[in-house]
Amino acid sequence: MSRLNEANTILAKEIIARYPKARSATIPLLHLSQQQNGYVTEEAMAHVAELVGATPAEVQGTATFYEMFKFRPVGKYLVNICGTMSCQLMGSEALLHHAEEVLGVKPGGTTADGMFTLEHAECQAACTEAPNMQVNYRHCHRMTNEAFDQLIADLREGKRDADIPAHGTLARIRQQIPAEKAVGPVSPDDPARPVWTPAPEVK
Amino acid sequence: MSDEINVTVNGVPHVARKGQLVIEAAADAGEYIPRFCYHERMSSVGKCRMCLVECDTGRGPAVTVSCMATVAPDMKIDTQSPTVKRMQEGVLELLLANHPLDCPVCDKGGECPLQDQAFSHGPGESRFVEEKRHFEKPIPISDLVFLDRERCILCDRCTRFADEVAGDPLIHFTSRGNSTHIATFPDEPFASYFSGNTVQICPVGALTAKPYRFKARPWDLQQEESTCTTCSVGCRVVVQSSRDEVLRYMGVDSEPVNHGWLCDRGRFSFEATKSAERVLQPLVREGDALAPAAWNVALAEAARLIGEAKAAAGAGSIAVLGGARGTNEDAFAWARLAHEVIGTTNVYAQMGDGLPVGLLGLDRATIDDAANAATVVLLSPDIKEELPVLYLRLRAAAEQRRTKIIELTPKRTGMTPYAWRHVGYQPGTQVAAVDGLLADADVAAQLATGPVVVVAGRANLAESTATTVQALRRLLDAVPGATVLPAFRRGNVVGALQVGMRPGKGGLDTRGTLQAAADGKIECLVLVGSDPLADFPDHSLATRALAGARRIIAVDTFLSASAAKADVVLAASAFAEKAGTHTNLEGRVTSLARKVTPAGVNRADWMIAAELALELGSDLGYGTVEDITADIAAKVDGYAAATPAAIAADSDGVLTAVPGAIDPMNHVEAVIGERNAYDFRLVVSRVLYDQAEGTAHSPSLAHLARGSAVHLHPLDLDRVTSTAGARVKVSTASASVVFTAVADDSVLRGTAWVPFNQPGPNVGELIDCFAAVTDVRIENV
Numbered sequence: 005m006s007r008l009n010e011a012n013t014i015l016a017k018e019i020i021a022r023y024p025k026a027r028s029a030t031i032p033l034l035h036l037s038q039q040q041n042g043y044v045t046e047e048a049m050a051h052v053a054e055l056v057g058a059t060p061a062e063v064q065g066t067a068t069f070y071e072m073f074k075f076r077p078v079g080k081y082l083v084n085i086c087g088t089m090s091c092q093l094m095g096s097e098a099l100l101h102h103a104e105e106v107l108g109v110k111p112g113g114t115t116a117d118g119m120f121t122l123e124h125a126e127c128q129a130a131c132t133e134a135p136n137m138q139v140n141y142r143h144c145h146r147m148t149n150e151a152f153d154q155l156i157a158d159l160r161e162g163k164r165d166a167d168i169p170a171h172g173t174l175a176r177i178r179q180q181i182p183a184e185k186a187v188g189p190v191s192p193d194d195p196a197r198p199v200w201t202p203a204p205e206v207k
Numbered sequence: 208m209s210d211e212i213n214v215t216v217n218g219v220p221h222v223a224r225k226g227q228l229v230i231e232a233a234a235d236a237g238e239y240i241p242r243f244c245y246h247e248r249m250s251s252v253g254k255c256r257m258c259l260v261e262c263d264t265g266r267g268p269a270v271t272v273s274c275m276a277t278v279a280p281d282m283k284i285d286t287q288s289p290t291v292k293r294m295q296e297g298v299l300e301l302l303l304a305n306h307p308l309d310c311p312v313c314d315k316g317g318e319c320p321l322q323d324q325a326f327s328h329g330p331g332e333s334r335f336v337e338e339k340r341h342f343e344k345p346i347p348i349s350d351l352v353f354l355d356r357e358r359c360i361l362c363d364r365c366t367r368f369a370d371e372v373a374g375d376p377l378i379h380f381t382s383r384g385n386s387t388h389i390a391t392f393p394d395e396p397f398a399s400y401f402s403g404n405t406v407q408i409c410p411v412g413a414l415t416a417k418p419y420r421f422k423a424r425p426w427d428l429q430q431e432e433s434t435c436t437t438c439s440v441g442c443r444v445v446v447q448s449s450r451d452e453v454l455r456y457m458g459v460d461s462e463p464v465n466h467g468w469l470c471d472r473g474r475f476s477f478e479a480t481k482s483a484e485r486v487l488q489p490l491v492r493e494g495d496a497l498a499p500a501a502w503n504v505a506l507a508e509a510a511r512l513i514g515e516a517k518a519a520a521g522a523g524s525i526a527v528l529g530g531a532r533g534t535n536e537d538a539f540a541w542a543r544l545a546h547e548v549i550g551t552t553n554v555y556a557q558m559g560d561g562l563p564v565g566l567l568g569l570d571r572a573t574i575d576d577a578a579n580a581a582t583v584v585l586l587s588p589d590i591k592e593e594l595p596v597l598y599l600r601l602r603a604a605a606e607q608r609r610t611k612i613i614e615l616t617p618k619r620t621g622m623t624p625y626a627w628r629h630v631g632y633q634p635g636t637q638v639a640a641v642d643g644l645l646a647d648a649d650v651a652a653q654l655a656t657g658p659v660v661v662v663a664g665r666a667n668l669a670e671s672t673a674t675t676v677q678a679l680r681r682l683l684d685a686v687p688g689a690t691v692l693p694a695f696r697r698g699n700v701v702g703a704l705q706v707g708m709r710p711g712k713g714g715l716d717t718r719g720t721l722q723a724a725a726d727g728k729i730e731c732l733v734l735v736g737s738d739p740l741a742d743f744p745d746h747s748l749a750t751r752a753l754a755g756a757r758r759i760i761a762v763d764t765f766l767s768a769s770a771a772k773a774d775v776v777l778a779a780s781a782f783a784e785k786a787g788t789h790t791n792l793e794g795r796v797t798s799l800a801r802k803v804t805p806a807g808v809n810r811a812d813w814m815i816a817a818e819l820a821l822e823l824g825s826d827l828g829y830g831t832v833e834d835i836t837a838d839i840a841a842k843v844d845g846y847a848a849a850t851p852a853a854i855a856a857d858s859d860g861v862l863t864a865v866p867g868a869i870d871p872m873n874h875v876e877a878v879i880g881e882r883n884a885y886d887f888r889l890v891v892s893r894v895l896y897d898q899a900e901g902t903a904h905s906p907s908l909a910h911l912a913r914g915s916a917v918h919l920h921p922l923d924l925d926r927v928t929s930t931a932g933a934r935v936k937v938s939t940a941s942a943s944v945v946f947t948a949v950a951d952d953s954v955l956r957g958t959a960w961v962p963f964n965q966p967g968p969n970v971g972e973l974i975d976c977f978a979a980v981t982d983v984r985i986e987n988v
């Protein structure tokens with residue numbers, strides 16, 4: 005079942021109602037689908053297209069721009085090791101090699117047990133804490149080989165479940181916007197449109 | 208005038224228009240700025256950077272993207288400065304860095320903007336030695352179009368066209384960034400009715416169309432401007448051929464008509480012209496079979512049959528049906544032959560599938576009028592299916608917020624998403640629908656805001672025209688000043704009707720003729736490129752008529768179902784094999800070119816008419832097509848301006864006046880019977896790809912016909928059968944046909960929709976052309 009499930013479909017409709025145009029919800033809904041399935045499936049893209057009134061090709065075109073959307077299954081934990089300047093100077097290359105050895109996969113690969121996907125990443129904006137890496141986009145600063153081994157062991161044992169949820173979950177607490185505060189669909193011809201939507205172009 | 212802006216282009220003063228793009232202003236001043244992504248009929252996106260120029264508005268020269276920037280007062284535009292030259296070379300070097308340069312095997316080679324501009328503006332050599340990107344190539348992105356991603360320069364023309372113009376954004380940039388490429392969604396092909404246009408506007412050979420791939424090199428092609436006669440929009444095209452074979456059509460930008468676009472059916476149906484199944488010589492019946500005959504034999508035989516019929520039961524026992532497929536000249540010659548030489552009044556160009564000819568007597572709107580009106584009321588069939596480029600024009604009008612569209616149709620259509628108001632009506636209730644609409648205060652206010660154009664046509668073949676005519680009258684009475692764009696569908700049907708292929712005083716229309724034939728009262732039935740067995744909605748009547756007509760003469764390009772029953776078949780030349788003129792639905796007369804030699808010994812319809820007239824002892828007096836064009840201008844009401852010289856002088860053609868000779872439609876009362884609550888009311892209409900001759904004989908299009916099926920609203924389908932795709936029996940009091948049932952939420956509850964003239968069971972068997980509406984029972988089998 006890789007379309008959005010019933011609960012998530014309801015949530016999706018709620019999210020859509022927050023925007024003046026349904027298509028504005030494309031990215032949040034893709035995240036929702038990634039949270040549900042661990043990655044963005046074709047069926048989910050088609051479902052999102054249906055929900056926001058776009059074609060699947062448009063949703064795919066938008067989704068594939070973003071590095072954080074995965075279109076093939078990834079491990080429960082996505083390990084991103086920064087390889088940009090500061091981290092490289094501070095030994096990220098050695099860290100990457102170590103990670104390859106420990107996990108037994110090359111960047112882009114997923115361990116056979118489906119736990120870890122290793123990736124070589126660009127700057128994670130924490131250069132002062134180099135070498136830096138992320139697990140499911142949660143920062144791990146000033147990494148050493150030992151710290152890495154510990155981290156992997158903890159993750160395997162579920163000790164980090166509290167702060168590092170499975171891949172796809174951006175935040176455990178969802179934004180709650182009461183329905184009456186949602187913008188809802190706005191016709192471009194409506195003279196009382198919200199001030200932030202641009203005036204329709206009259207040719 | 209305040210709209211004028213003074214600029215200089217390469218030092219030469221020029222007066223530009225306010226708001227004009229620099230690239231356009233320079234073009235007006237005679238400076239062509241190289242470009243890839245810019246297209247005058249689409250919005251600017253500034254993707255390719257080929258159009259960089261330097262503009263100085265008083266603060267010194269600044270590099271400017273000329274397809275994005277508008278002119279400013281006293282702007283100095285420099286399109287040739289050393290900086291510009293360097294930038295152009297840089298852009299080209301980068302574009303070519305990943306370009307495969309497989310020009311020798313590329314269809315675009317020879318007419319390729321990239322090739323041409325690399326030659327004229329490029330650096331001449333490249334510093335790139337690295338490996339280029341590679342993709343599997345080419346990949347089909349639809350049944351008709353192939354994509355080579357290595358050649359693509361990411362100009363966004365095809366994707367912009369799909370989204371902005373066609374409204375089918377089924378192709379999109381994917382994996383934007385280093386590996387940006389065009390893609391469809393997996394298993395969802397670019398099945399747009401307009402996909403061929405992307406091939407035409409792609410500035411490289413990345414998109415190619417199946418019918419033309421590897422068929423010719425551009426320098427071998429000869430071309431001639433002409434008009435597409437596949438439907439009555441009359442898009443302007445160039446017909447391109449090589450070695451006497453038509454190979455391709457390209458759209459021509461005609462401001463009042465098609466803006467350069469074509470639909471795929473029009474673009475690719477040229478394949479039928481060279482079909483191996485064409486009739487290549489006259490045929491005369493010998494017992495059960497049709498045997499080849501010489502022209503003199505066949506014409507003499509045809510004349511003999513006509514003479515015999517006249518002698519036996521008078522000219523009133525002869526009927527001539529058709530003429531919509533040919534040129535104005537064909538129709539005029541045949542109209543004269545029928546009315547003057549044979550002396551019958553039973554003449555008609557429509558096949559019982561349009562509104563009455565009186566539609567042409569109403570105040571006429573042009574396509575431009577409709578696309579600029581404040582309100583367009585569609586009391587018509589699905590124009591996306593029947594008049595595709597008219598759909599593009601009206602869709603653009605709605606999208607650009609010029610026009611509000613009010614749609615009254617028996618099912619949702621391709622236009623519905625763009626309609627301001629959509630009223631779905633049950634067949635037979637059009638008048639109530641119009642009344643309801645007019646009672647709506649918002650609608651009344653909207654109709655009062657400016658010009659109103661009503662697009663009127665036959666939305667349902669399983670229903671008489673009476674209620675639609677009545678509803679149209681109601682609408683026109685309520686909205687004074689409203690004009691009508693007649694949504695007649697078939698190629699040159701408006702031309703044929705206007706130049707005289709319509710009943711004379713007391714004459715029969717097609718339904719009347721077929722009824723008379725079925726009753727044994729027609730001695731000789733002449734089919735001029737018409738096929739009642741395929742096109743007349745009431746199939747049973749058509750069958751009885753063709754069996755009942757004592758003699759049949761068919762003038763046709765193919766041995767159609769009806770022509771196969773003829774006693775004499777006169778082999779006609781097809782589109783691109785004959786010159787002449789065409790009248791589109793707004794009454795615009797444009798030229799048709801003869802580009803290739805007719806197949807076999809075939810002749811144009813008008814020649815056949817002229818020869819037949821001679822056989823019958825009269826001379827129509829025509830030696831050339833121009834003779835007839837001139838004669839039409841001299842004799843036919845409204846055509847005075849459409850002289851051969853005037854038509855030849857203007858690619859956009861000549862707009863004719865509304866013929867006063869055609870009586871506008873009068874009130875007709877329709878009686879709709881009581882309706883059984885268990886019954887479904889039948890809606891039958893055409894879709895773009897059907898079994899029409901031009902489509903069925905074009906290999907690239909033939910398989911696109913979707914097939915016959917009964918479409919029901921999903922909730923209704925549940926009522927009838929539990930399984931979608933089940934076989935159901937659809938019955939009227941007198942006939943029943945078994946169809947596959949399909950769930951379709953564009954169909955109104957309580958109605959059943961069946962597409963017409965599709966492969967599979969024939970829905971025509973359910974249609975009674977004398978009934979006001981058709982109610983059917985649907986049961987699971």
Ligand code: SF4
Pocket residue numbers: 358359360361362363364365366389405408409410411413414
């Ligand atoms: S396929 Fe052709 S039209 Fe489409 S983006 Fe590529 S180069 Fe442009």
Ligand code: SF4
Pocket residue numbers: 435436437438439440441442465468469470471472473474594595596597
């Ligand atoms: S819209 Fe009609 S006239 Fe235009 S290309 Fe299509 S079939 Fe031909």
Ligand code: FES
Pocket residue numbers: 086087088089090091092126127128129130131134136
């Ligand atoms: S370089 Fe690694 S976080 Fe910035």
Ligand code: FES
Pocket residue numbers: 241242243244245252253254255256257258259272273274275
């Ligand atoms: S033509 Fe101006 S950027 Fe492409």
